[in-house]
Amino acid sequence: MILQKKDILGIKDLSVEEIGIILDTAESFVEVSSREIKKVPTLRGKTIINLFYEASTRTRTSFEIAGKRLSADTINISTSTSSVVKGETLIDTARTLEAMNPDVIVIRHSASGAPHMLARMVRQSIINAGDGANEHPTQALLDLMTIRLKKGGVAGLKVAIVGDIAHSRVARSNIYGLHKMGAQVTVAGPATMMPRDIEGLGVEVRTSLEEAVSGVDVIMMLRIQAERQQQNFFPSLREYARRYCLSRRHLDLAGPDVLVMHPGPINRGVEIAPEIADGPSSVILEQVTNGVAVRMALLYLLTGGKQ
Amino acid sequence: MEKKKVVINAEGIDRSLTRIAYEILEKNKGIEDLVLIGIRTGGIYLAQRLQNKIEQIEKARVPMGIVDITLYRDDLQTSKRKPQLGKTDIPFSLDGRKVVLVDDVLFTGRTIRAAMDALIDFGRPKLIQLAVLIDRGHRELPIRADFVGKNLPSSLWEDVSVHLTEKNGVDEVVIEPGQE
Numbered sequence: 001m002i003l004q005k006k007d008i009l010g011i012k013d014l015s016v017e018e019i020g021i022i023l024d025t026a027e028s029f030v031e032v033s034s035r036e037i038k039k040v041p042t043l044r045g046k047t048i049i050n051l052f053y054e055a056s057t058r059t060r061t062s063f064e065i066a067g068k069r070l071s072a073d074t075i076n077i078s079t080s081t082s083s084v085v086k087g088e089t090l091i092d093t094a095r096t097l098e099a100m101n102p103d104v105i106v107i108r109h110s111a112s113g114a115p116h117m118l119a120r121m122v123r124q125s126i127i128n129a130g131d132g133a134n135e136h137p138t139q140a141l142l143d144l145m146t147i148r149l150k151k152g153g154v155a156g157l158k159v160a161i162v163g164d165i166a167h168s169r170v171a172r173s174n175i176y177g178l179h180k181m182g183a184q185v186t187v188a189g190p191a192t193m194m195p196r197d198i199e200g201l202g203v204e205v206r207t208s209l210e211e212a213v214s215g216v217d218v219i220m221m222l223r224i225q226a227e228r229q230q231q232n233f234f235p236s237l238r239e240y241a242r243r244y245c246l247s248r249r250h251l252d253l254a255g256p257d258v259l260v261m262h263p264g265p266i267n268r269g270v271e272i273a274p275e276i277a278d279g280p281s282s283v284i285l286e287q288v289t290n291g292v293a294v295r296m297a298l299l300y301l302l303t304g305g306k307q
Numbered sequence: 308m309e310k311k312k313v314v315i316n317a318e319g320i321d322r323s324l325t326r327i328a329y330e331i332l333e334k335n336k337g338i339e340d341l342v343l344i345g346i347r348t349g350g351i352y353l354a355q356r357l358q359n360k361i362e363q364i365e366k367a368r369v370p371m372g373i374v375d376i377t378l379y380r381d382d383l384q385t386s387k388r389k390p391q392l393g394k395t396d397i398p399f400s401l402d403g404r405k406v407v408l409v410d411d412v413l414f415t416g417r418t419i420r421a422a423m424d425a426l427i428d429f430g431r432p433k434l435i436q437l438a439v440l441i442d443r444g445h446r447e448l449p450i451r452a453d454f455v456g457k458n459l460p461s462s463l464w465e466d467v468s469v470h471l472t473e474k475n476g477v478d479e480v481v482i483e484p485g486q487e
Contacts, residue, residue, distance in 0.1 A: 028392040040378040
């Protein structure tokens with residue numbers, strides 16, 4: 001199977017077939033992470049650079065582990081300790097790295113479109129680990145994989161995505177992905193954090209959590225950033241929690257065997273009640289495990305024989 | 308252009324497998340610590356058949372696992388086409404075990420080299436033996452089989468394939484002119 005792509009920049013540019021190839025490959029990588037010796041020699045001698053302009057533990061560690069389990073040399077650059085503090089531009093950083101001949105550059109940046117610019121400029125494969133409010137494709141892929149593994153497929157499922165939709169690249173990538181794979185998506189959250197015309201993406205919009213989760217198969221809760229309170233998107237975290245915190249009574253409204261998902265890190269008691277996050281419906285930790293497998297799959301599929 | 312030639316039929320395959328099963332038991336003096344590992348995909352069904360035959364003879368089931376060698380191949384960097392990645396499933400420890408690797412056709416030996424590298428990552432077997440249905444020659448590495456169904460000298464321009472009922476609907480070994 002071939003992935004005819006140089007870069008992974010967004011779910012928007014992936015076909016259903018390509019998503020299928022990535023998820024199938026990822027499923028075969030799950031087993032590698034459960035071995036005694038969690039290493040395969042496949043990417044031996046390849047160099048992967050993780051260029052993270054924004055703080056991240058989860059995604060960055062996941063990419064680092066994925067690269068190392070494939071025997072690649074993985075380098076982490078967190079810009080707070082790099083020449084970026086001396087004022088080096090993204091373009092110069094990219095060109096400098098390109099001159100050291102890595103094979104893949106994984107980039108997270110606060111400006112939407114930064115990975116796309118890099119992809120046009122350097123010959124290496126670029127993976128978008130989150131760009132501004134645009135996309136977080138690897139998160140959506142691991143979410144799709146988790147749903148597929150637990151529910152046997154994605155088509156026809158009803159999925160609710162709840163939270164700060166306007167600022168969430170996770171929501172955006174998931175909406176594209178779920179829609180492509182045939183799921184029915186409902187988004188919910190305070191009207192102040194709901195983008196206008198989001199129905200244009202093929203989703204239904206609700207402002208009440210109870211309505212949103214009625215009869216659904218999957219509930220995806222998004223993290224609320226405390227800073228948004230200062231920016232007056234909601235009056236207080238307590239009020240947000242009162243209306244949008246996922247708890248037992250909401251799960252009772254949802255379909256049987258509903259899956260509870262969250263990209264992490266979770267704010268216990270704000271967007272999700274602790275007993276739900278730790279409860280039997282929650283697949284939050286499986287998402288993390290699948291994340292390593294999906295990233296291994298992407299690194300495997302992107303590298304390989306160059307002409 | 309000659310079309311494909313069936314060189315071994317279903318009975319032939321079955322008799323070879325029966326003999327291989329007896330040879331495995333003879334060489335290892337029974338089934339103690341014995342495990343079968345089939346190499347995906349050709350070796351899986353053959354390993355299952357050997358497992359059944361051994362069970363008929365010894366009245367006990369030998370553990371069986373499956374190894375996928377795609378991630379250990381030596382040609383991943385030189386070929387853009389990535390082979391379909393399958394799952395490795397070895398639900399037991401290999402430490403101290405006598406592993407019989409099973410594959411359908413032994414050719415250059417590179418698949419076996421990759422399989423051994425994969426197995427070593429799973430533990431430290433006591434020993435590894437190799438059982439193949441067909442040895443077609445043309446080794447590129449110093450690898451040899453312990454148990455061979457048939458030696459089938461072949462030309463490099465030919466393709467030797469083992470068809471099995473489980474995946475192809477029929478049991479037969481065919482030689483046909485190769486596709487590039």
